[in-house]
Amino acid sequence: MVSFQEIIRSHHRIDKFIHRSKVLTNQSLDDLTGANLYFKCENFQKAGAFKIRGATNAVEQLSAKEIEKGVATASSGNHGAALAMAATRRGGKVTVVMPDNSSPKKVENVKRNGGEIIWCRPLQESREKVLNKFVQETGAAMIHPYNDERIIAGQGTVAMELLEDQPDLDVIITPLSGGGLLSGTLCAAKIMKPNIKVYGAEPEEADDAYRSFKAGIRLANKTTNTICDGLRAQIGVINFPIIQEMVDGIFTLSEQEIIDSMRMIWERLKIVVEPSSAIVLAAVMKNLRLFKNKNIGLILSGGNVDLDDLPW
Amino acid sequence: MVSFQEIIRSHHRIDKFIHRSKVLTNQSLDDLTGANLYFKCENFQKAGAFKIRGATNAVEQLSAKEIEKGVATASSGNHGAALAMAATRRGGKVTVVMPDNSSPKKVENVKRNGGEIIWCRPLQESREKVLNKFVQETGAAMIHPYNDERIIAGQGTVAMELLEDQPDLDVIITPLSGGGLLSGTLCAAKIMKPNIKVYGAEPEEADDAYRSFKAGIRLANKTTNTICDGLRAQIGVINFPIIQEMVDGIFTLSEQEIIDSMRMIWERLKIVVEPSSAIVLAAVMKNLRLFKNKNIGLILSGGNVDLDDLPW
Numbered sequence: 064m065v066s067f068q069e070i071i072r073s074h075h076r077i078d079k080f081i082h083r084s085k086v087l088t089n090q091s092l093d094d095l096t097g098a099n100l101y102f103k104c105e106n107f108q109k110a111g112a113f114k115i116r117g118a119t120n121a122v123e124q125l126s127a128k129e130i131e132k133g134v135a136t137a138s139s140g141n142h143g144a145a146l147a148m149a150a151t152r153r154g155g156k157v158t159v160v161m162p163d164n165s166s167p168k169k170v171e172n173v174k175r176n177g178g179e180i181i182w183c184r185p186l187q188e189s190r191e192k193v194l195n196k197f198v199q200e201t202g203a204a205m206i207h208p209y210n211d212e213r214i215i216a217g218q219g220t221v222a223m224e225l226l227e228d229q230p231d232l233d234v235i236i237t238p239l240s241g242g243g244l245l246s247g248t249l250c251a252a253k254i255m256k257p258n259i260k261v262y263g264a265e266p267e268e269a270d271d272a273y274r275s276f277k278a279g280i281r282l283a284n285k286t287t288n289t290i291c292d293g294l295r296a297q298i299g300v301i302n303f304p305i306i307q308e309m310v311d312g313i314f315t316l317s318e319q320e321i322i323d324s325m326r327m328i329w330e331r332l333k334i335v336v337e338p339s340s341a342i343v344l345a346a347v348m349k350n351l352r353l354f355k356n357k358n359i360g361l362i363l364s365g366g367n368v369d370l371d372d373l374p375w
Numbered sequence: 376m377v378s379f380q381e382i383i384r385s386h387h388r389i390d391k392f393i394h395r396s397k398v399l400t401n402q403s404l405d406d407l408t409g410a411n412l413y414f415k416c417e418n419f420q421k422a423g424a425f426k427i428r429g430a431t432n433a434v435e436q437l438s439a440k441e442i443e444k445g446v447a448t449a450s451s452g453n454h455g456a457a458l459a460m461a462a463t464r465r466g467g468k469v470t471v472v473m474p475d476n477s478s479p480k481k482v483e484n485v486k487r488n489g490g491e492i493i494w495c496r497p498l499q500e501s502r503e504k505v506l507n508k509f510v511q512e513t514g515a516a517m518i519h520p521y522n523d524e525r526i527i528a529g530q531g532t533v534a535m536e537l538l539e540d541q542p543d544l545d546v547i548i549t550p551l552s553g554g555g556l557l558s559g560t561l562c563a564a565k566i567m568k569p570n571i572k573v574y575g576a577e578p579e580e581a582d583d584a585y586r587s588f589k590a591g592i593r594l595a596n597k598t599t600n601t602i603c604d605g606l607r608a609q610i611g612v613i614n615f616p617i618i619q620e621m622v623d624g625i626f627t628l629s630e631q632e633i634i635d636s637m638r639m640i641w642e643r644l645k646i647v648v649e650p651s652s653a654i655v656l657a658a659v660m661k662n663l664r665l666f667k668n669k670n671i672g673l674i675l676s677g678g679n680v681d682l683d684d685l686p687w
Contacts, residue, residue, distance in 0.1 A: 087419070106645045107399070110597060326682060333418045333678035335645040366645035370638060370687060 064305060065212050065247065067254035070219040077119040077217060078118025080149070084108050084221075089332050094348050098354045101232065102328075103225045106336045106366025110176060112293075113221050113364050114145035114208070117243060120217030121206045122149040130155040133203040137161075137183070139292055142208035160194045162186075167294045168369040169259040187283065187297050191254060202339055209243030210299030219247030225360050226255045233299030235360040236343045239263030239272050239313060242295040242302030244256050244364060249309040260311040264346040265290050266321065272298040273313045276306065290374055292338035293365065307343050314346040321345050324375045328363070337368040376617060377524050379566040380396030382531040389431040392461070396533075398540050401644050408659050411670045413544065414561050414640075415537045418648045418678025421470040422488060424605075425533050425676050426457035426520070429555060432529030433518045434461040442467040445515040449473075449495070449502040451604055453483025453521035453677050459490030469517060472506045474498075480602045480681040484591050493580040498594030498608050499595065512514040514636065521555030531559030537672045538567045551575030551584050551625060552606040556676060557677065561621040564675045571685060572623040576658040585625045588618065602630055602686055605651030605677060633657050634686045640675075649680040 087102045097254065122134065133156040136146050143159035148158045157178045157180035161170065162185035173180060183193040198205045221244065224237055235252055237245045245263045252259050258271050265272050268289035275282045287295035300304070325341035327348075328334060339361040347354050347361070399414045413661050434446065438461070447470040448458050455471035462469045464530035469490045472496035473482065485492060495505040510517045519526065533556065534547055547564055551558045557575045561573065577584050582599035587594045593615050599607035637653035653676040659666050659673070 090421075104645075109402075111645065135521060328649050333416075333423065333647040335641050335647060370641060370685070372684075373682070375682060 065215045065219060067124065067251060067252045069216045070223055070247070073216040074220045074223060075118045076123050076342050077116055077220065080109070080119050081115055082108055083224055087227065087332055087334070088247070091331050097351060098347060098356060099358045099362045100347065101225070101229045101358065102332060103221060103360060104334065105221060106334060106340060106363050110141070110145045110148045111172065111365055111367040112141035113218060113362070114141040115148060117214035117217030118142060118145035118206065119149040121211060122146065122153060124128040124213060125204055126239045127154065128333045130205045133158060133201060134206055135160070135194060135198055135201070136206050136208060137194040137323060138208050139253050139295060140165050140172060141293055141367060143178055144172040146206055147173055147176035149152065151177035152172030158197060160190055160197065164189065166369055168367055169292065172367055175324045183322065185287065204323040209296065210301050214243050214299065215247045215302065216251065217247070219251040221250040222251040223255065223273040223363055226252060226364070228361060229358070231358050232259060232360045233357040234260045234262065234344050234354065235362065236262045236264055237362045238294055238339050238342050238364050239265040242272065242298045242306055244362065246305040248362070251303055251307050261309065262311055262346065263306065263313045264342045265313060265315050266294055266342065267317050268277065269281070269314045270315045271297050272306070273315050275303060276310070276313050291321060291339040291342060293337060294342070314349065316342050316345040316349065320349060324348060326375055335366045335368060336363050337365050340364045340366070365366040376561045377531065379563060381528045381571035382563050385432045386526040386532045386535060386658060387476060387526045388435050389428055389532065389640045392421070392431050393427055394399045394420055395536055395677065396502055397644070399539065399564060399644055403643050404570060404639070408666065409663060410659060410666045410668060412498065412659065413534060413537070413670065414644060414673045415672060416556045416646065417672045418646060418652060418675050422457045422460045423451070423484065423677055423679040424453035424457065425674070427460060427528030428451040428532050429526035430454060430457035430518065431439050431461040431524055433523060433525040434458065436517055436522065437527055438512055438520040441516045445470060445513060446518055446680040447472070447506060447510055447513070447515040448518050448520060449506040450520050452477050452484060453605055453679060456481065456488045457488055459485055459488035463489035470509060472502055472509065474502065478681055480679055481604070484679055497599065507542060521553030521608065522613050526555050526614065527559045527562065527614065529559070530556045531563040533674055534563040536566060537674070538571045541670070541672060543670050544568070544571060544672045545669040546572045546574065547665065547674065548574045548576055548658050549674045550606055550651050550654050550676050551577040551615070553608040554584065554610045554618055556674065558614040558617040561617055565621050573621065574623055575618065575625045577625060577627050578606055578654065581607050582627045584618070585627050587615060588622070588625050601634060603654060605649060606654070626661065627662065628654050628657040632661060636660060640681070646681060647678045648675050649677050650686065652678070
C-alpha cells in the first residue's frame with residue numbers, strides 16, 4: 064500500500080517537471096452517455112503520457128552515484144520514453160527493453176528522449192529475462208514500469224489533481240494494464256473521497272487483471288492481441304493486492320468497442336488519444352445504466368499514436 | 376470598421392452560448408520554432424469552430440419575426456453548422472447553400488445541427504446566385520459567413536479573449552479566407568494593443584487576399600484547389616478595407632507546408648485541427664527569422680476534419 068502522504072510528497076517532488084494536465088468536458092458526449100464526463104488529459108502530459116509522473120518520482124529519488132550507473136526498464140513505450148526524459152535530465156544513461164512488436168511511434172519516442180533500446184520478444188518472461196540480465200551486468204538501477212511503490216505514488220498524483228480540480232466526482236475510471244495507474248489512483252482517491260467508486264478498464268484480449276480479480280490470484284494473459292499497445296502487461300505483484308482490496312470493479316472491452324470510443328474522442332473532444340486511453344470511454348458506453356447521471360472522471364492516459372496507422 | 380465597443384458588446388451577447396476556448400502551449404514546438412507559441416483552440420469551440428461566435432452574434436440580433444421567416448447562408452461548412460446551431464436554438468429554420476465539393480464531415484455537421492442544405496457549384500458566383508434566389512423567394516434573413524459587421528464583431532471576440540488571457544503577445548496570426556476572422560481580430564487586437572503585429576495566412580492555391588492586398592483592389596481566386604476547405608472563399612467587400620488598413624502582412628503557404636504543420640500539431644499538441652487551422656503554424660515555420668523569440672498567438676480556427684480522409 065502507498066500512503067496518501069507519500070502521494071502528496073511525490074507531487075511536490077515532481078510538480079516542477081510535469082504539466083498539471085487540463086480537464087476537458089464535452090456536452091455532446093455528456094448527452095450521449097447521460098452522465099457528466101471529466102476527461103483528465105494526460106495525453107497532453109510531458110512525453111505524451113502519465114508515465115512521466117512515476118518515472119520522475121523514481122528517478123528523483125536516486126542518488127548521483129546510482130544515476131551514474133545508469134537506469135534500465137522494460138516497457139512497451141510510454142514508460143520507456145518517460146524514464147528516458149526523467150533520467151537524461153539528471154545526466155543518466157537510460158536503457159529500455161522493448162518488445163519487438165512495439166509501436167514505431169513509441170520506439171521513436173524512446174529514442175528522441177535519449178533512451179537506448181534492447182529488443183525482446185513480446186512476452187512477459189522474455190522482457191524480464193532480458194532486463195534482469197542487463198541489470199546484473201551493468202549495475203543499472205531498475206525502475207519497473209508499475210511494480211514499484213515510487214511509480215505507484217507518482218501515478219497516484221493524476222487522481223489527486225483530478226479530485227482537487229473536480230471534487231464532486233462520483234466515479235473514476237482508469238485504463239488497466241500492469242496496474243500502476245489504477246493502484247495509484249486507488250491510494251489517492253479512496254483517501255481523498257472514501258465513498259468514490261474506482262474502476263479499471265482492460266481489453267478483453269489482455270484480461271489478466273479481470274480474471275485475476277475474479278480468481279483471487281495473479282494470472283497471466285492468455286493473449287495480448289489488442290490494439291491497446293499500452294495495456295499488454297501482466298498485473299504486478301505489488302499492484303494486485305492494492306487493486307484487490309479497493310477496486311470497485313474491472314470492465315473488459317472488445318477491440319471494436321475501444322476503436323469506436325477512440326474515434327468518438329477524436330471527433331468530439333478534438334484531441335488525439337491512443338487506444339489504451341479510449342478504453343475508459345468504452346467502459347462508460349457499455350455500462351450506461353450504472354453510470355447514469357454520475358460525475359465521472361476518465362483518465363486519458365496518453366496520446367502517442369502512429370498517425371500513419373489508425374484503426375479506421 | 377467595427378468598433379472595439381461593439382466587440383465587447385458582442386462578447387456579452389454571446390458568452391453564455393459559447394466556450395471560452397483554452398490556450399495551449401507546447402515546449403517542443405517552442406524549441407522547434409525559437410518562439411513562444413500560444414494556440415487559441417477554437418477547434419474545441421461549440422460546433423467545432425470559431426464560426427459559432429459570429430453566427431450567434433448575428434442571430435441574437437434578429438427579431439422574433441425575422442427568425443420566423445428563417446435564416447439562410449452560403450457556407451463551405453463551419454459557418455453553416457454554426458448558424459444552424461444558433462438559429463435552431465431560437466426556433467428558426469436554417470438553410471445553407473453548400474458547394475457540392477464540401478467535406479462530407481461538414482455536410483454532416485450542418486445536418487446534425489438542424490440545417491437544410493441546397494447544393495451549388497463550388498464557385499463564388501454560383502454560391503451567391505443560389506443564395507440570393509432563395510432569400511428573395513422566402514424572405515429569409517441572410518447571414519453572410521464573413522461580409523457582415525455582426526459576424527466580424529463576433530469573430531473579433533476570439534482575439535479579445537486571447538489578449539485578455541495572454542496580454543504579452545507580440546503577434547497574432549489567423550487563417551485567412553473571406554476575412555471575417557482576420558478583420559475581427561484586427562478590430563480587437565489593434566485597439567487592445569496598438570503595437571501588436573497581426574498577420575493573415577492563406578493557401579497559395581486560394582491566394583486572392585494576398586494578391587488583392589498587393590494590388591490594392593479586390594481580386595478573385597484563380598484556383599481554390601486547396602486541402603483547406605475552409606479557406607476557399609473570396610475576401611469580402613466589408614472585410615477587405617479593414618484588412619488593407621491594419622494588417623501587417625499576408626503569408627501564403629503551399630499545400631505541403633500546411634499538411635506538415637497539421638501533422639505537427641496533431642503529433643505534438645495532441646489535438647485534432649483541420650488543415651485551415653494548421654496554416655497558422657505553417658506561417659511561423661516558414662518565417663522563423665521574423666518570429667524569433669516573439670510571443671505569438673495562433674488562432675486554431677476549427678477541428679472538423681474527416682478521420683477517414685487524412686492527408687498523410
